[in-house]
Amino acid sequence: MSDDDVRHRHRLAVRFSDCDSMGHVNHAVYLSYFEQCRFTWWRQLGSPAGMPGAATVIVHAECDYRAPAHVHDELEIRLRLGSIGSTSVTLLYEIVNVASGVRLAEGKTINVTVDPVSRRAIPVPADTRARLEGG
Amino acid sequence: MSDDDVRHRHRLAVRFSDCDSMGHVNHAVYLSYFEQCRFTWWRQLGSPAGMPGAATVIVHAECDYRAPAHVHDELEIRLRLGSIGSTSVTLLYEIVNVASGVRLAEGKTINVTVDPVSRRAIPVPADTRARLEGG
Amino acid sequence: MSDDDVRHRHRLAVRFSDCDSMGHVNHAVYLSYFEQCRFTWWRQLGSPAGMPGAATVIVHAECDYRAPAHVHDELEIRLRLGSIGSTSVTLLYEIVNVASGVRLAEGKTINVTVDPVSRRAIPVPADTRARLEGG
């Protein structure tokens, strides 16, 4: 993926509490980093509490781990819009160590748009699609 | 996958601290549930601090989410041995709500065996393979 | 405090994800253990989502740490009712390693009863007081 595909960049410093007994960031925390990146993106699009114009649930998340991160490391999480399906949005992520430029991880989430009451899948609203594609 | 493939079952109660602002278990926590399941399996195999006879790093983790879990729910995490490659072990998981029997999630991790000092991939030790296949 | 003061005992196994780079349970997690203990107590009193008959906020939490806990340790968190003031309930906790009997920590929280909308302190409802004192 090229740099101009990046829709949002979120920077954060690794906290001591992100690290496990191995002395590096626990693998589960990478999903929280992805989460924080999409929430800050959505906030930038005017929707601080979730995807613009839609309730969503995650149906899939994955991460490939390439190199560890340690306490105090400054990380940049980059988000790309993978695809928008009939009832879901696929988001792509990568995590880069800012100081070294090394790519630490890359991942993906599939977020399904749902009816806020029934929690069943509904078509991605046209307004949501427009805001995500424009954002 | 059939029930007789299950190598290990780990039960836990959902903690309030596992849940996020949506009022259910945060998706990242499922990876920690998988982690706890493999650690308790390895412990049962006589290796409380990690995979028997090998240092490992995770290179891939993924989860498919089917239904939410809530505070106080009793969950059973089931582990299957997916495959043992030249330098990696693939583990498969599913999470079931004990009371309802509903399958909430399924996932996978790929754990690479590494040299404890250089952290580079090494062949899965024969002893490790034997203990995992026998366990 | 004597054993007959104990209102509720909650057992849990230390998760790998509870531990930090020092290789033992992170000190902040003890507050989550206390939290889980009071939530399971309240659930036993018929109120799974919080203090019986009252919305609450925590205004104070503290913990004294005496010995570390490690992954796989089975812990018992014991809860005592410290006191019920005009607008607050003080709860006392201790954490014991089940296998060794060693007391690892003791702590306290002060939970203020609040109006669910304004979040301002209100008198502890009589029904809440009765259920906590009887529980």
Next chain:
Amino acid sequence: MSDDDVRHRHRLAVRFSDCDSMGHVNHAVYLSYFEQCRFTWWRQLGSPAGMPGAATVIVHAECDYRAPAHVHDELEIRLRLGSIGSTSVTLLYEIVNVASGVRLAEGKTINVTVDPVSRRAIPVPADTRARLEGG
């Protein structure tokens, strides 16, 4: 306490994963914010992995909560040096919402200097004392 007592200021943005089912930062997370503040202070003093020149264990932590924090809030954690005893260092903290200036919480930790092998309390090393008092 006056502003000129502040030894270190650490800023962070509240993550979605810091928040619980109540929709605000979970009370246990405040201890992690304090932790991150003292670790970044120690790092600034030249000791990225812990207190300068000493192994430590926490024997006490406490927090008073005054107002909630929410996802995306920018917080400043301020650290003051409470006192240095024969075998312990008391650190004082407060957390302020940067945008509103409102003080959300204040707290304290007591960190005992220990022998790195036996984990028993030892006198605060003179070099440690000098670096903390000068920092």
